Amino acid sequence: MMLRAGGNVRRAPKPGGTVPSSGKVQMHPRRLEWMCVAPYIMGMKQTMRTLDRREFVVGVTVATVTALAVGEAMAQAAAQGWEEAVKKVLGDAKATEGKLTMDLPEIAENGNTVPFSISVDSPMTDKEYVKTVHVISTGNPQPGVVTFRFTPQSGKAAAASRMRLARTQDVIALAELSDGKFLQVKRSVKVTIGGCGG
Amino acid sequence: MSKPRIRLPEQAKVGEVIEIKTLISHVMETGQRKEADGKPIPRSSLNSFSANCGGTEVFSAELHPGISANPYIAFHMRVPGPGEFEFTWVDDAGVKIVEKQKLNVV
Numbered sequence: 001m002m003l004r005a006g007g008n009v010r011r012a013p014k015p016g017g018t019v020p021s022s023g024k025v026q027m028h029p030r031r032l033e034w035m036c037v038a039p040y041i042m043g044m045k046q047t048m049r050t051l052d053r054r055e056f057v058v059g060v061t062v063a064t065v066t067a068l069a070v071g072e073a074m075a076q077a078a079a080q081g082w083e084e085a086v087k088k089v090l091g092d093a094k095a096t097e098g099k100l101t102m103d104l105p106e107i108a109e110n111g112n113t114v115p116f117s118i119s120v121d122s123p124m125t126d127k128e129y130v131k132t133v134h135v136i137s138t139g140n141p142q143p144g145v146v147t148f149r150f151t152p153q154s155g156k157a158a159a160a161s162r163m164r165l166a167r168t169q170d171v172i173a174l175a176e177l178s179d180g181k182f183l184q185v186k187r188s189v190k191v192t193i194g195g196c197g198g
Numbered sequence: 199m200s201k202p203r204i205r206l207p208e209q210a211k212v213g214e215v216i217e218i219k220t221l222i223s224h225v226m227e228t229g230q231r232k233e234a235d236g237k238p239i240p241r242s243s244l245n246s247f248s249a250n251c252g253g254t255e256v257f258s259a260e261l262h263p264g265i266s267a268n269p270y271i272a273f274h275m276r277v278p279g280p281g282e283f284e285f286t287w288v289d290d291a292g293v294k295i296v297e298k299q300k301l302n303v304v
Binding site: 112113114117124135137140141142143144145146147148149150151153154155156158159160161162163164165195 | 215216228230251254255256257258259260261262263264265266267269270271272273274275276278
């Protein structure tokens with residue numbers, strides 16, 4: 001009964017609208033205006049109701065952005081750190097490419113233990129040998145990985161170990177030779193899961 | 199602290215270049231990590247390794263925070279003659295872990 005009554009409303013003459021001879025429903029301009037604005041007002045009401053949640057969402061977003069910014073700042077600090085570490089090794093000297101090789105996986109699934117090995121093409125005699133090899137990470141919170149110190153007794157300037165990598169980055173190796181020259185090599189590694197407890 | 203593990207060739211000739219592999223159990227805590235409640239985990243790490251053969255140093259390494267837990271270090275040596283190896287790891291507190299092993303020279 002109610003439904004039918006509702007259905008009859010359209011046919012019944014209304015205070016705000018007129019039913020012209022064509023039978024088409026024509027709205028009063030005010031009413032039309034209200035119908036346009038209503039969804040927005042309803043929306044506003046909805047907004048008011050969910051404000052707490054919104055505040056929460058906004059808060060979380062801000063926190064995330066801040067955390068990212070802090071992370072970025074830390075990464076930048078690390079970036080400066082590795083440049084300093086390289087400078088500390090090289091001093092005013094310049095390193096050349098070649099003769100020094102570093103084996104690293106291209107993609108490291110677990111950044112906690114990334115196997116690597118370095119080797120320098122050197123006769124390792126008392127006159128000509130490799131003194132040290134420094135391994136420096138460009139993307140870890142602390143750039144130092146390891147410093148290997150060889151002697152002529154080493155026989156072969158090659159060593160291997162496992163390193164931590166916090167994220168995808170370049171790894172640099174610098175070798176200091178007995179004649180004071182430096183060699184360098186840079187390798188990039190993609191890290192799927194970062195090390196350093198991140 | 200468990201005993202470090204050393205792998206030497208079963209036998210070596212004088213003048214031959216051999217590979218020596220070492221492995222030691224250690225957390226190598228960097229001091230960067232935090233516990234779930236936000237407390238920083240204090241640094242506890244080995245910072246140096248050295249290998250002596252017959253009293254002369256053959257190889258050494260400075261271990262920085264970028265070295266994984268339970269550090270594995272492999273290196274080479276030209277066999278000078280019969281002798282005993284002495285491997286030493288030193289931690290931040292200056293405590294030394296020393297492991298000795300004889301090399302069978304033929």
